[in-house]
Amino acid sequence: xxxxxxxxxxxxxxxxxxxxxxxxxxxxxxxxxxxxxxxxxxxxxxxxxxxxxxxxxxxxxxxxxxxxxxxxxxxxxxxxxxxxxxxxxxxxxxxxxxxxxxxxxxxxxxxxxxxxxxxxxxxxxxxxxxxxxxxxxxxxxxxxxxxxxxxxxxxxxxxxxxxxxxxxxxxxxxxxxxxxxxxxxxxxxxxxxxxxxxxxxxxxxxxxxxxxxxxxxxxxxxxxxxxxxxxxxxxxxxxxxxxxxxxxxxxxxxxxxxxxxxxxxxxxxxxxxxxxxxxxxxxxxxxxxxxxxxxxxxxxxxxxxxxxxxxxxxxxxxxxxxxxxxxxxxxxxxxxxx
Amino acid sequence: xxxxxxxxxxxxxxxxxxxxxxxxxxxxxxxxxxxxxxxxxxxxxxxxxxxxxxxxxxxxxxxxxxxxxxxxxxxxxxxxxxxxxxxxxxxxxxxxxxxxxxxxxxxxxxxxxxxxxxxxxxxxxxxxxxxxxxxxxxxxxxxxxxxxxxxxxxxxxxxxxxxxxxxxxxxxxxxxxxxxxxxxxxxxxxxxxxxxxxxxxxxxxxxxxxxxxxxxxxxxxxxxxxxxxxxxxxxxxxxxxxxxxxxxxxxxxxxxxxxxxxxxxxxxxxx
Ligand SMILES: Cc1cc2nc3c(=O)[nH]c(=O)nc-3n(C[C@H](O)[C@H](O)[C@H](O)COP(=O)(O)OP(=O)(O)OC[C@H]3O[C@@H](n4cnc5c(N)ncnc54)[C@H](O)[C@@H]3O)c2cc1C
Ligand code: SF4
Ligand code: SF4
Ligand code: SF4
Ligand code: FES
Numbered sequence: 336x337x338x339x340x341x342x343x344x345x346x347x348x349x350x351x352x353x354x355x356x357x358x359x360x361x362x363x364x365x366x367x368x369x370x371x372x373x374x375x376x377x378x379x380x381x382x383x384x385x386x387x388x389x390x391x392x393x394x395x396x397x398x399x400x401x402x403x404x405x406x407x408x409x410x411x412x413x414x415x416x417x418x419x420x421x422x423x424x425x426x427x428x429x430x431x432x433x434x435x436x437x438x439x440x441x442x443x444x445x446x447x448x449x450x451x452x453x454x455x456x457x458x459x460x461x462x463x464x465x466x467x468x469x470x471x472x473x474x475x476x477x478x479x480x481x482x483x484x485x486x487x488x489x490x491x492x493x494x495x496x497x498x499x500x501x502x503x504x505x506x507x508x509x510x511x512x513x514x515x516x517x518x519x520x521x522x523x524x525x526x527x528x529x530x531x532x533x534x535x536x537x538x539x540x541x542x543x544x545x546x547x548x549x550x551x552x553x554x555x556x557x558x559x560x561x562x563x564x565x566x567x568x569x570x571x572x573x574x575x576x577x578x579x580x581x582x583x584x585x586x587x588x589x590x591x592x593x594x595x596x597x598x599x600x601x602x603x604x605x606x607x608x609x610x611x612x613x614x615x616x617x618x619x620x621x622x623x624x625x626x627x628x629x630x631x632x633x634x635x636x637x638x639x640x641x642x643x644x645x646x647x648x649x650x651x652x653x654x655x656x657x658x659x660x661x662x663x664x665x666x667x668x669x670x671x672x673x
Numbered sequence: 674x675x676x677x678x679x680x681x682x683x684x685x686x687x688x689x690x691x692x693x694x695x696x697x698x699x700x701x702x703x704x705x706x707x708x709x710x711x712x713x714x715x716x717x718x719x720x721x722x723x724x725x726x727x728x729x730x731x732x733x734x735x736x737x738x739x740x741x742x743x744x745x746x747x748x749x750x751x752x753x754x755x756x757x758x759x760x761x762x763x764x765x766x767x768x769x770x771x772x773x774x775x776x777x778x779x780x781x782x783x784x785x786x787x788x789x790x791x792x793x794x795x796x797x798x799x800x801x802x803x804x805x806x807x808x809x810x811x812x813x814x815x816x817x818x819x820x821x822x823x824x825x826x827x828x829x830x831x832x833x834x835x836x837x838x839x840x841x842x843x844x845x846x847x848x849x850x851x852x853x854x855x856x857x858x859x860x861x862x863x864x865x866x867x868x869x870x871x872x873x874x875x876x877x878x879x880x881x882x883x884x885x886x887x888x889x890x891x892x893x894x895x896x897x898x899x900x901x902x903x904x905x906x907x908x909x910x911x912x913x914x915x916x917x918x919x920x921x922x923x924x925x926x927x928x929x930x931x932x933x934x935x936x937x938x939x940x941x942x943x944x
Pocket of ligand 1: 612613614615616617618619713724725726727728740741742743744745746747748749750788791792903904905906907929
């Protein structure tokens, strides 16, 4: 597909134009991290725009699979949600897309599709951005991902010194760059982008040189009862659930009902398999009453069932889980030892 | 919008007291629920949440559903305050039905414990509705005491059906009782069918399922002919929320009935 070049001085105009049609969210540097922020033309500080930095602290899942969402009313059903301005996420990383791939499998491809998720996903515009500066927490290379996006987004953006390179991926993406008098990128600029990408891959390779065991799903199955191994792996865990709450691929939720006068409101909220009540059944029996079983469950989910049933690990290598972890438990070390 | 989280308003027509803590709710949903024996629904108890239950009535009669429910906690506790005329909600049906096609021409050996007879009644009624398609039907049912036996009257009627063979036991008899005393496996010392060609269907408390399965395997039933109702925590019923995971399965979509062959490698499949 064609790659275009946008010189630095024209970036704000383009962003402002995008913000006209969408709820535009951009990643910005704040504190020691990167966070999603709504783009406001008056306030925007292009120096704070964090396109070269790694993924934001918050996974993009929050935009699509809301931490809490009303999904039904009873007895009168919920009305069709009103059409608002759709979201445009500007600067989505390769690892973010693994989360979407998992949710695609879980929420859309089974017998019952989630109509709310489906609608939001269709409406949300995604503009990918390369990751030229992977950090210590990144290990996307171990789970089969690259530090840049090529598809699954509408446009792919790469930052070079003199401006932005924008590669058109979808028809919707092509519309986003209409009417700005875009110049095709020069060979030299594209080579620069490719060199940056290669360099980033090299950095990841250097930091995470040892590939995962190619039989990881089977090894996890076999080691499930190796209590010594798991007790050692979990020994610093304080059961804060931060690892699951920040994880872009986690999909678990709970439906809960609340009485509102003579009506009932049903809300879908994120849930986490590390919670003691998660698998408890009526009357009190619990297949994972012991925490260690719940700890192992996460590895089953992400590195065994995900891979066996859908062909890819339910992990993006984003490193959010151990960045959030009170016990500094690096998931990469645990799966690396299996 | 086809909203899978939206329950269908459902009126309670009748409440039948089966035992001190088990009741059968006769329900009329606003729209027919096209369930087949073995499938389940999510029942909304307004203001108290949802819980999964298997219809216990015949799937040849779907305008009115019956569900036989034991009071164990919050949602079922609230349900037990409901009376005829009150409103509930239903979503479903979910999960896989019993593969009745595969049962054709074979003897069917059904073992139930406690309220576990509820889903088995849906199966039993579907089988006797077309009894010529199947071999003999054996029903072995155990309850704690004579008071805890569900469907007392119906059991007597069913015993009169040709090709049907019923045997009952109670763990302990605190009132006059003519049949066996002992856990339900005491009814299984002799299994009067050709185990290699028959199917076994089991539903009951986990500990009962564990021992009954062992007994069936010892008797020679192949693992793929033993159908077990697996009770896991469920929230969505749709295969999305993760709660009902049992090994590689989501019991709400791959189950709730799974064969022993499917679950035998799972560590402690019975809670
Ligand atoms: C497929 C299937 C079919 C079934 N069919 C039948 C049937 O035909 N008849 C029958 O009697 N039973 C049946 N059951 C069992 C029935 O679903 C349970 O008995 C019922 O869900 C119990 O609900 P409860 O709220 O009364 O029990 P509780 O023990 O109060 O609660 C059980 C549920 O609520 C959660 N919970 C409880 N307290 C809390 C708390 N404080 N915080 C957070 N979560 C909490 C638990 O995690 C669990 O999800 C079936 C179950 C399944 C899976
Ligand atoms: S089961 Fe656990 S690890 Fe898997 S998605 Fe749910 S919360 Fe995440
Ligand atoms: S498990 Fe950790 S590294 Fe993997 S996707 Fe989740 S937060 Fe990222
Ligand atoms: S973030 Fe760390 S301490 Fe918290 S539950 Fe996860 S592994 Fe345990
Ligand atoms: S109950 Fe939600 S996935 Fe099975």
